[in-house]
Amino acid sequence: MIEYEAVAEQLRSQLSEKRYFHSIGVSQTAVRLAHQFGADVQKAALAGLLHDCARALPNAQLLSTAEEWGLRVDLIERCTPVLLHAKLGALLAARKYGVSDSEICQAIACHTTGGPGMTKLDKVIYLADVIEPSRSFQGVEELRKLAEESLNGALLAAYNQSVIHILHNGGLLHPDTVAGRNELVMQNRRELGSGGSLDE
Ligand SMILES: [Fe+2]
Numbered sequence: 453m454i455e456y457e458a459v460a461e462q463l464r465s466q467l468s469e470k471r472y473f474h475s476i477g478v479s480q481t482a483v484r485l486a487h488q489f490g491a492d493v494q495k496a497a498l499a500g501l502l503h504d505c506a507r508a509l510p511n512a513q514l515l516s517t518a519e520e521w522g523l524r525v526d527l528i529e530r531c532t533p534v535l536l537h538a539k540l541g542a543l544l545a546a547r548k549y550g551v552s553d554s555e556i557c558q559a560i561a562c563h564t565t566g567g568p569g570m571t572k573l574d575k576v577i578y579l580a581d582v583i584e585p586s587r588s589f590q591g592v593e594e595l596r597k598l599a600e601e602s603l604n605g606a607l608l609a610a611y612n613q614s615v616i617h618i619l620h621n622g623g624l625l626h627p628d629t630v631a632g633r634n635e636l637v638m639q640n641r642r643e644l645g646s647g648g649s650l651d652e
């Protein structure tokens with residue numbers, strides 16, 4: 453595993469102070485969640501640290517770099533290029549920061565939209581990004597409380613808040629967000645044995 457401190461130092465020169473401290477907060481929160489829910493703690497620390505490593509790139513550069521690196525850009529990403537910082541961040545983590553672990557790269561790649569079939573590590577990073585200590589949006593305390601009890605419960609609530617926020621701002625919902633949320637709702641129903649039908 454590559455050296456955390458060396459990566460942190462390199463990252464610090466690439467991000468604003470605010471985003472760097474956000475990244476440290478995500479890393480520390482991810483470590484706590486990984487301990488709590490049984491994900492790999494070292495991978496969580498590094499994925500949390502690097503999750504926003506491509507976030508400082510302006511929209512035009514996100515699109516041009518994605519094309520240059522042969523990344524498939526879907527219609528929603530083309531209209532909302534900031535989403536690409538997740539997938540590009542995964543590539544950058546590998547190419548620039550020497551991360552060779554595919555699980556870490558995958559967690560970085562899905563930290564913004566979420567998606568179906570997420571691993572425990574993916575969920576930990578998604579949630580840590582939303583609830584790390586410097587986050588102060590309305591409803592964050594409720595998410596932090598939920599995260600003390602249930603990874604999937606907190607993740608579903610975080611999806612719901614994200615969807616509501618996007619709708620409120622007239623934004624575009626990425627299909628991966630919808631698919632990730634729907635998967636959790638269906639899983640919850642199965643677990644609760646509610647007998648709720650999928651078309652209600
Ligand atoms: Fe991000």
Ligand SMILES: [Fe+2]
Nearest residue numbers: 474503504581
């Ligand atoms: Fe972030």
